[in-house]
Amino acid sequence: LAKTTQPISMDSYEGQEVNITCSHNNIATNDYITWYQQFPSQGPRFIIQGYKTKVTNEVASLFIPADRKSSTLSLPRVSLSDTAVYYCLVFSGGYNKLIFGAGTRLAVHP
Amino acid sequence: DADVTQTPRNRITKTGKRIMLECSQTKGHDRMYWYRQDPGLGLRLIYYSFDVKDINKGEISDGYSVSRQAQAKFSLSLESAIPNQTALYFCATSDPEGQGSPDTQYFGPGTRLTVL
Numbered sequence: 001l002a003k004t005t006q007p008i009s010m011d012s013y014e015g016q017e018v019n020i021t022c023s024h025n026n027i028a029t030n031d032y033i034t035w036y037q038q039f040p041s042q043g044p045r046f047i048i049q050g051y052k053t054k055v056t057n058e059v060a061s062l063f064i065p066a067d068r069k070s071s072t073l074s075l076p077r078v079s080l081s082d083t084a085v086y087y088c089l090v091f092s093g094g095y096n097k098l099i100f101g102a103g104t105r106l107a108v109h110p
Numbered sequence: 111d112a113d114v115t116q117t118p119r120n121r122i123t124k125t126g127k128r129i130m131l132e133c134s135q136t137k138g139h140d141r142m143y144w145y146r147q148d149p150g151l152g153l154r155l156i157y158y159s160f161d162v163k164d165i166n167k168g169e170i171s172d173g174y175s176v177s178r179q180a181q182a183k184f185s186l187s188l189e190s191a192i193p194n195q196t197a198l199y200f201c202a203t204s205d206p207e208g209q210g211s212p213d214t215q216y217f218g219p220g221t222r223l224t225v226l
Contacts, residue, residue, distance in 0.1 A: 032211055032212050034212060036215075041219075041220065042217075042219060042220070043114075043200045043202065043217025043218055043219060043220055044153065044200075044215075044217050045217070046214045046215065046216075049211065049212065049214070051211070087152060087153075091212035099152070099154075099169075100145075100152030100153040100154070101152045102150065102151055102152050103152055
């Protein structure tokens with residue numbers, strides 16, 4: 001069961017690129033890495049998911065090095081509306097093993 | 111996501127009362143989930159269901175029960191509520207992505223439950 005470790009909080013300013021790193025040292029061969037975003041008083045929302053190398057969508061990029069022991073969520077040119085909690089999850093093939101963790105609280109300042 | 115609704119949105123109850131939280135979805139998804147979130151913490155899975163006849167315990171099922179009345183409805187019950195069940199409860203839905211990748215889950219707006 002892969003445990004994830006993320007920074008508790010981060011601060012940034014509008015227009016900057018933000019990189020949030022997640023450690024998952026005991027990730028298994030077939031595990032995927034998924035990131036969700038949660039705004040206050042709302043349910044989490046899927047951002048991006050990947051297995052290896054790099055994945056990019058209209059919102060973010062996910063970088064996964066060859067050893068897969070960590071991954072980095074990259075948010076380009078953040079705005080105030082990106083202030084949220086970001087969760088890194090590692091899916092181990094079974095939903096009874098879904099662990100969100102405390103996430104990273106990102107604050108974007110003007 | 112507006113396609114996943116939860117009722118009630120807020121509820122205050124007393125210790126020992128039976129409480130039911132309801133979740134409905136119009137996404138046509140087969141899979142549904144119940145999570146709880148405590149202040150400053152991530153979400154923990156209570157129960158999940160992959161179809162109408164399938165119910166599975168999650169990480170923290172003690173003190174809770176569920177009912178999958180139809181594909182679109184999944185209810186969570188607290189038979190005898192206790193104060194440490196005060197939390198934010200989320201329902202989610204998903205459909206299989208295939209090819210071994212995990213489903214994308216779509217969450218409802220949450221129900222804030224307070225047990226006095």
